[in-house]
Amino acid sequence: MYEAFAVAIVVFLTVGGQELLGFSMLGRPIVIGPLVGLLLGDVKTGLMIGASLETIFMGIVNIGGASAAEPGLASALAVAFAIIMHGGLGVALPLAIPLGIIGLQIKTLIYVAVVGPFASKFDSMAEKGNQKGIVRLHFGLWALQWFLYSLIPFFAMLFGSEATQNVLKMIPTIIVHGLTVAGNVLPAVGMAMLMKILWDKNISAFYFLGFLLVAYLKMPLIAVAVMGTIIAILVAQRDYQLHNMGQKISAKPVVAQTTTETKDEQENDDFFS
């Protein structure tokens, strides 16, 4: 009972809380993991599994309202089950992935079916100038939807822990080993998703530079971040100079009338002179 309550509160305050606090990342696995761990008396496991799940869910973010999974609910339950059953990532992983997908489905359902219909209510309140009503509904809907959402981890913990335990006992060790291996490879999917956002063939070399710095020079990530920032500043400065040069050239009235081809030629002339 205590565990069910604790996990539900964590989901409410982090996954729901970040919606009230400007997507401040409270609902990420790296935060939820240790928090659930703290409440269930095993911070270390929570921290480790939270970090592993963060790498897997790293590519999954809510961009423009579209997402592939809801990592918060998944992390909270997976970490809680792993702690209760004294299992590691091998227990957490097979739970986290499907839970993330189910969590998103339920979140979307609440968003569409529970909150959605109130859009017109907001409009009619605005027409009437009912400011108090708008504010009340604005916060009321927040509380309602995340209360509903937190019921899932509550009942999952209340009834699911024993059932899940029994199922997990039947899984042979070699499969658990395979799942642990999978947990170590899955960050590749997260990285691939980030690359999809950032990749551009003009700057793709920097991906391999980053890889090399860690693989061979064993540089810590913070050092790579600083080095990347330095390179980015240098590149931006050069781009800015080129850009200003380009503007000066195109500002000449003669060039403005010529075709783009000759404009390029002139840029080159200027560049090599």
Add this chain to the structure above:
Amino acid sequence: MSKFSKDMTKDEKKLMRQMYWRSFTLYSAVTPAKQGASGFEYSMLPFINKFYKKEQDKKEAMVRQMSYFNTNLAMAPFVMGVTASMEKQNSESDDFNAESINAIKTSLMGPLAGIGDSIFWGVLRVIAAGIAISLAKNGNIAAPIIFLLLFNIPVQLVRWYGGQLGYTLGSNYIGELYEKGLINILTKAASIVGLMMVGAMTSNMVKFDLKWNMVLGGKTILKSQEMLNQIFVGILPLTITLLCFWLLKKKNVSINWLILGTIVIAVVLALLGIV
């Protein structure tokens, strides 16, 4: 005291603070139809009450600000600042075209969502999470706190100053950045940092070692993982990540299939004793 706010009156500074705090709740009651409309309205109410004296004008402004709104949260105060400055102009002059307020608001939120999502979600969050994960794996309890600080301090600075910038400069500034093409330079620089971090994290976090060794007459004659390490350290994680990227980008394989496939292949390889 920032340089943006030095020309503001005391009342305006107070309004700016209210907008900053209220805009945290932008997506509290997000709906499919209008996204963050109620949060935008909530953030605009102090301005509406201050600028408009007649009840009818207030109601009109409230209806106007309850329109569809969706952008990156870090960028939202900038849009609110621009919008608020236009509401002020509308309240002061009779011939101001009130419809232009929503037009500017709508034209700003698209590009700003794109920039904000790639800089804050794509780059800053990745850097913060990457550093926090490496701390956490070493057992550092402060990891989640460091993660939250690394992400939120820059975001809050952008939110705080962005709002004042938007209010002070009105709607010209972002258009100017666009015309000058400076947005592209900014996006490229941020992407370089992001991509380098993703490369570093690929090496740091994706782990895949072969256990399979060639045994001849009871003696191990070839350790596959050692051999691979001599060719290139981390060649397997790198190849797997690039393969996933290729499947995602060129083949449009969905993430869920990719995750499922990875799990199945890993389990099968474990059963075969390869990993």
